[in-house]
Every structure is written in C-alpha cells, then in structure tokens.
Amino acid sequence: MDLADFFANYGLIILLVLLLVFMFWSSRRRMQKQKLEMEAKARQTVPGAEVLLQGGLYGTIVEYDADDLDKPARVEIAPGVEIKVHSQAILRIVNATEDTVxxxxxxxxxxxxxxxxxxxxxxxxxxxxxxxxxxxxxxxxxxxxxxx
Known part of the structure; x- marks a missing residue:
C-alpha cells in the first residue's frame, strides 16, 4: 500500500477531522474573546458611566448590580428622567470622545x-x-x- 492509496482511502476522513479541530479551536477562541469583552464591559459599567442601550437611547447609569444581572438597571436618559432596563440591554459604554447629548x-x-x-x-x-x-x-x- 503506497501513499496515494492511503490518501485515496483515508484522505476524506483526515480532512474532516482537521476541519472539526479547526472549528473547535476557532469557536473556543471566539468565546474567550467575548468573555474578555463582557468582563471589560462589566468593569466599566458603574453609576455615572454613559451608555448606549440596545434601543438606541443614550443615558447615564444610576444603578447597576453586576452580581445580579436579573435585577433591572436604572438609567437616566434626560435630566430627572430615569428608566428601568434589563441589565443586558446595555449595549456598550460610550467613549468620552463620542458626540452625545x-x-x-x-x-x-x-x-x-x-x-x-x-x-x-x-x-x-x-x-x-x-x-x-x-x-x-x-x-x-x-x-x-x-x-x-
């Protein structure tokens, strides 16, 4: 049995195994990256931080409990106007360089x-x-x- 016969018989199986290993490696890497981004967001999500909500509203965090994500966060969207939102509705922390109202x-x-x-x-x-x-x-x- 020579090399050509070996790849003819087992080449497809080897290719599928390599593809599965690559898929596992890339998904694990993506999950680690998302975890690091979520941890960074959690550190920056403190009262007084300006945030963008998933609905497109900008506001300032008044109350946020990083330990209990089921507890709603309170966000001030205008002077004296506070709303309760699900803590996961906070899309991202707004940089100070962005133009906000x-x-x-x-x-x-x-x-x-x-x-x-x-x-x-x-x-x-x-x-x-x-x-x-x-x-x-x-x-x-x-x-x-x-x-x-």
Missing part, C-alpha cells in the same frame, strides 16, 4: 424654544415665514434662517 444641550434647546414662544406671544412673530422674513445677518441683509 448633554444637559447643557437640553437647557439651550429649552431657552431657544422659550424665546420663540415669547416672540409669538408678543405678536412679534405670527408664523414661521414671518420669523424668516425678520431674520437678518450681521450686515443687516435678510437671511433665510429663522431667528432664535
């Missing part, structure tokens, strides 16, 4: 809205098109931007 953004938006409503109440602005007509740039030329 802050409390100052909410205050600024409320002030802008209040100024506009005050203009409407005083009769200065009767419609959005009137607001656009009154808007002027630094040179006094009309612009198409509404006045804030």
């Amino acid at each position: 802050t409390e100052d953004d909410f205050i600024e938006a409320e002030e802008t809205e209040a100024e506009y409503v005050a203009g409407v109440a005083d009769g200065d602005v009767t419609s959005i098109s009137d607001d656009q007509k009154r808007a002027r740039d630094a040179d006094g030329e009309p612009t198409d931007k509404p006045q804030a």
